[in-house]
Amino acid sequence: MAQHSIVPVFKLYGEQMGWPTPELLHCESIHQRSSLYEWHIRVHQHAELVQILYLHKGQAEIEVEGEKIVVTEACIQVVPSLCVHGFRFSPGTQGYVLSLALPLLTRFEAEFGRQMAVLSRPHCIAVKQSRLHIRTLFSTLLDEYQQDNDARELMLHAMLSALLVWLNRQVQGSLPVEDKAERRRAVMRQFARQIESHYREHLPLSDYAQAIGLSVTHLNYLCHEFYDCSALNVLHQRLMLEAKRSLQYTSMTVTQLSDYLGFSDATYFSRFFRRYAGVSPKIFRENMKRSKDIP
Structure with a gap:
């Protein structure tokens, strides 16, 4: 570890x-x-x-x-x-x-x-x-x-x-027997797949832990081992990845993006985004546009 x-x-x-x-x-x-x-x-x-x-x-x-x-x-x-x-x-x-x-x-x-x-x-x-x-x-x-x-x-x-x-x-039929470290990585990949399927639904961590057969405590333990952060933070990072990509590569308004990502309202989404990005969604989009214009 x-x-x-x-x-x-x-x-x-x-x-x-x-x-x-x-x-x-x-x-x-x-x-x-x-x-x-x-x-x-x-x-x-x-x-x-x-x-x-x-x-x-x-x-x-x-x-x-x-x-x-x-x-x-x-x-x-x-x-x-x-x-x-x-x-x-x-x-x-x-x-x-x-x-x-x-x-x-x-x-x-x-x-x-x-x-x-x-x-x-x-x-x-x-x-x-x-x-x-x-x-x-x-x-x-x-x-x-x-x-x-x-x-x-x-x-x-x-x-x-x-x-x-x-x-x-x-590699069909030639996969080696998993060791203990690989089993832990496999569990984290299961968690990643669960996040990919449900990250816009804002499910509680207990639902993710149950889906992969762990307690929330054990899930957090593995996330700190592999990601150096909590399970909730891993989930929030996926939301932020989609938010940043959408702001950079689509014309969705902040309100539309908030709805797309499953937030209850745009104000809450903007606070969430600012907490992780340090700037508002609007400023982030403007910064991305400026960076593209610089030769």
Whole structure:
């Protein structure tokens, strides 16, 4: 437990900003971020996203939950949410990093019809004869991500679906037995899925705890271990994520957004937003518009 209290929790490595895009996925080359840090991404964890790293060419030392491996062949490393991980690349390493926010994954799992087991445990999957196919998939996905083409989100989701199905097929029937730490992470992922299904309903924490078979006290204990905050704060962070995204990427009025998020009135919503963001919803939206106008 002590380990989780000292490991940095990032949205994206080295950043403290909110989620940067409306579609809740982020794609970049290994070079784009790692070269800024001398090709060394120090150990950290992500509370609210899963990462899929594709190593195409070069060498990488991958550390996940204290275990290190060195890979030199094309492979995909899956890093589930709340897993402590870090990377050390040889300079010039080629590949891609795909970050997927949990709300997006919940949507994909609903379409898939069941939980995607491949994203629930860390895996290093050799690409082998699929190397050209996977490289093309990632490079096309990055190109689409960086453009503003017609039906962009539909295309991104189509390519992501193809990748997730391929990954899930590689590990069918090969999942290891869960250890105690993984069971705790699995419970937190259940909590995240419950939040995703009900965060606009403003249910009491006791309902969430009951749904995943815990007491409120134990749920708070695990949230402090993995998120470094209370269960209520985790729930409020999801509300704030949706509020900020809606203010930034939609034209909903504050009153409309308040209704959409299930608040009893706009005044209460504005007080809630100011408590976590430090500014009113109106000022936040104005600040976002100004930041877009700065070249």
